[in-house]
Amino acid sequence: MHRFMSCRLLACEDETVIGDGAVVVDGDLIAWIGCAEDLPKEYAGEDVGVTDVGGATVMPGLIDTHMHISFGEPQSEEELYFYTPSPYRAIRAAANAEKVLLAGVTSACDPGGPVGVAAAVRDAVDAGLIQGPRFSAAGRQITSQQGIGDTLPRWINIEESSFGALVTTKDELLNEIRNEVKDGVDLIKIAGSGPGTTEWGAFRLEELELAVDEAHRLGRPLAIHARSRQSAADAVAAGVDWIMHASYMDLPTLDLAIEKGIPFVPAMTLLVNSLESGTMAAAAKDAMQRELDAAVSILSKAYQQGATLVAGSESGFAMTPYGEWHTREMELFVSYLGMSDMRAILCMTRDAAVAAPRDSDKIGTLSPGKYADLLVVDGRPDQDVRILSDRSRLTSVVKGGAEVATWRPTDKPASRMAFEKSRPYVDDAYRRGSK
């Protein structure tokens, strides 16, 4: 047994801050939490180990509900889809999982990737082979020809290396869900919209209803990528468990989502980072800016009207490298949606637990019986959430009652293999007279 004393405590059950708090850990669970003066005698004895955090803030470990551990920070669609052999993809993901954990993310949800990598990382973490967050894992994202996951031309026949699983009939849809459940996924992910439209969706309503029904019948929640108007509307009508993005959702859909209690995972971080990174083509940037403007407009209303908004960073792309951007979504909730810093923290703790379904009941708040996943933070993130992005302010990351230690250098980026890259011939057309 162990107790943390002199804590400025954010239990994250609500927005309460306890000035002088204590947390008692028994094994990998929290045994007690409260004001230091109320500490029960049984936890006050000499036999209980003590860490005095000296007035630092203690809060739950963060939950990143949208990140792709298998993606490997690709700079292009080709890099994401092709080239990288699956065994290398898995080993790379195992190494990246530690970076995520050291950033204070003690739980994560991976909504889709190729060849079962996310589930393998989940299991390797659980087995103690590698260090990483507690993962909830989807399999490949189930898509139609109009969804992300099948965005390549029809003459390119991608199979295992794609993060999408193409289904062309209702039977195939049912078959894919059953296969993924057999493979051990924690949730089903549907690619509900694709590139090139802000209006229509990748599936018909009755197909989404069938998918939700089958996933639920097999005891799995169903989450959907839905940027376009129709995809969000049909997702809400079909009763999905949470919606990623929802950028072009309309007001009637928002009202129904609130009535049904369906949470949103906006992942605005990917849009903002893409816009800031300065490497995208102008047309792509314009589209991203339009989407960000639309998302801010509808999601501000969502927040004001009481919808549940959950933080997810879309880490895993070159625009969102592992270990660096997980907390930015909270910052964007503050700057774009008008949340207080403390309210934003609840979006990556208490309210995020629902979108990490494997461990929902055991994570998100500091409460007796839940996992002792906690952060010791130098400063007051409830007053300025940006503190959480500063690694030097993260005094310690505790997962399952044990302090996480770096077991190999992670500060220098790994070199990139040739097969991880797309294959440009030259950077630009070589014009006569240009040299």
Ligand SMILES: [Zn+2]
């Ligand atoms: Zn994603």
